[in-house]
Amino acid sequence: MKPARALALLLAAGIGAVAGLLASRTVLPPAPGDTGGGPSEEAGVCPGGARPLYWKAPMDPTYIRDKPGKSPMGMDLVPVCPGAEGDSGPGVRIDPATLQNMGVRTAPVVRRDLSRRIRAVGRVTWDERLVAHVHTKIQGWVEKLYVDYEGQEVRRGQPMLEIYSPELVATQEELLRARRYRELTTRSGLADIQESGEALYRATLRRLKLWDIPQSEIDRLLETGEVRRTLTLLAPRSGIVVELTVREGMEIAPNENLFTIADLHRVWILADVYEYELPWVAVGQRATVELSYLPGRIFEGEVTYIYPYLDPKTRTARVRIELENPEEILKPDMFANVTLHADPRPGVLVVPDEAVIRSGRRNVVIVALGGGRFDPRTVQLGIESGDGSVEVIHGLREGEEVVVSGQFLIDSESRLKEAIQKMLSPDAEGGGAMDHSGHDMDGGAMDHSGHDMGGGARDHSGHDMGGGARDPSGHDMGTPGAAPRAPGE
Numbered sequence: 001m002k003p004a005r006a007l008a009l010l011l012a013a014g015i016g017a018v019a020g021l022l023a024s025r026t027v028l029p030p031a032p033g034d035t036g037g038g039p040s041e042e043a044g045v046c047p048g049g050a051r052p053l054y055w056k057a058p059m060d061p062t063y064i065r066d067k068p069g070k071s072p073m074g075m076d077l078v079p080v081c082p083g084a085e086g087d088s089g090p091g092v093r094i095d096p097a098t099l100q101n102m103g104v105r106t107a108p109v110v111r112r113d114l115s116r117r118i119r120a121v122g123r124v125t126w127d128e129r130l131v132a133h134v135h136t137k138i139q140g141w142v143e144k145l146y147v148d149y150e151g152q153e154v155r156r157g158q159p160m161l162e163i164y165s166p167e168l169v170a171t172q173e174e175l176l177r178a179r180r181y182r183e184l185t186t187r188s189g190l191a192d193i194q195e196s197g198e199a200l201y202r203a204t205l206r207r208l209k210l211w212d213i214p215q216s217e218i219d220r221l222l223e224t225g226e227v228r229r230t231l232t233l234l235a236p237r238s239g240i241v242v243e244l245t246v247r248e249g250m251e252i253a254p255n256e257n258l259f260t261i262a263d264l265h266r267v268w269i270l271a272d273v274y275e276y277e278l279p280w281v282a283v284g285q286r287a288t289v290e291l292s293y294l295p296g297r298i299f300e301g302e303v304t305y306i307y308p309y310l311d312p313k314t315r316t317a318r319v320r321i322e323l324e325n326p327e328e329i330l331k332p333d334m335f336a337n338v339t340l341h342a343d344p345r346p347g348v349l350v351v352p353d354e355a356v357i358r359s360g361r362r363n364v365v366i367v368a369l370g371g372g373r374f375d376p377r378t379v380q381l382g383i384e385s386g387d388g389s390v391e392v393i394h395g396l397r398e399g400e401e402v403v404v405s406g407q408f409l410i411d412s413e414s415r416l417k418e419a420i421q422k423m424l425s426p427d428a429e430g431g432g433a434m435d436h437s438g439h440d441m442d443g444g445a446m447d448h449s450g451h452d453m454g455g456g457a458r459d460h461s462g463h464d465m466g467g468g469a470r471d472p473s474g475h476d477m478g479t480p481g482a483a484p485r486a487p488g489e
Contacts, residue, residue: 052079115344117386122271130263140165239263272316366403
């Protein structure tokens with residue numbers, strides 16, 4: 001840039017700054033009838049000659065003053081007349097057109113029986129009382145396996161496997177010899193000899209019975225005198241083989257579990273219930289169970305046991321539900337949706353759950369008073385049914401109408417009205433307007449530190465501007481319309 005052009009721009013900027021300063025120090029006389037640039041505060045601006053309640057900014061409803069003036073955006077404050085915002089009576093009033101646009105719906109407060117429904121996720125398992133384990137009490141080797149896969153159905157008394165045991169063979173031979181010895185001792189005239197033969201026979205026979213040798217096998221052995229090489233194990237109960245740990249040719253010992261048999265004609269549902277819902281659960285309650293793969297089919301059961309401990313990770317307790325399963329549709333380890341039906345509470349006030357505004361510390365319900373008027377009520381809630389209804393202990397009466405749609409907008413309008421009424425309350429200091437911090441403005445204005453501006457204006461340091469104006473150095477500029485004062489005047 002050339003030096004001459006730069007110098008010209010600097011001169012133009014300096015001239016503009018001087019002109020602005022002179023214009024700011026020039027106070028024009030007020031126009032005839034001008035009371036400060038806003039609407040008149042006198043009576044007559046409201047219908048019927050009523051005095052406005054207060055003045056508010058058209059673009060910021062929270063900016064409230066008790067006299068006309070300008071808003072922070074430079075717009076004229078508008079008067080709020082009595083009845084314009086539903087001031088008479090409790091609550092807030094909304095015109096019908098606005099209600100229709102908001103889509104407000106109401107529902108009555110009714111009195112009826114309300115029951116608690118607890119929903120939980122459950123898992124199907126077998127009835128532990130109908131589970132049997134198959135063991136052998138002798139050591140040996142599996143010669144023949146009749147039940148050779150898991151899931152196989154067995155009947156009580158059905159052969160499961162044949163086991164060869166040298167100890168069993170020796171005991172059978174010992175029983176036959178004990179029987180011959182007893183027969184020989186009975187011919188003796190000595191009582192001691194007779195008793196010893198009988199005792200040996202009974203001890204050998206008892207050993208076979210303690211090994212769970214069937215009585216039919218013992219009778220066959222004594223009748224035929226033939227020692228069998230293997231022993232057949234029979235199923236102790238009917239059911240499904242859910243565990244099999246043996247194969248043909250394996251050596252087995254008395255401490256090994258060979259089979260696990262479970263009867264699935266009756267099963268358990270173990271549901272996880274959160275600790276805060278446990279007071280509503282009791283033994284004997286009715287329970288319904290649904291499966292995702294069987295939509296529309298509901299199984300009925302009963303709570304038979306509540307486990308006395310919680311899972312420390314999920315903070316839930318197990319609740320046992322027993323179900324009959326004759327068709328064996330319910331299979332172990334299936335997931336199920338469980339609903340526990342608590343005993344109903346008779347004759348309580350009930351409102352829809354969607355009508356309650358929950359703020360954390362309190363619960364609010366908007367009551368429709370009629371004629372477009374609504375009243376927010378703080379209510380105390382009771383049990384929730386789980387199907388969209390909630391009990392109201394205190395705060396409502398039967399037959400009242402509560403808002404179930406659009407209540408959040410009505411609650412916001414009510415809070416705004418409450419804030420305005422508090423700011424305009426006669427108990428507030430000075431009876432004038434307040435700044436956003438709630439400090440009294442004594443009918444005039446206050447700076448951001450809350451210092452009184454004396455009905456006129458003050459600079460940012462809080463010095464009185466004498467009802468007129470002061471320059472940026474704090475010197476009094478006199479009343480409006482007067483010439484500027486020089487320093488020291």
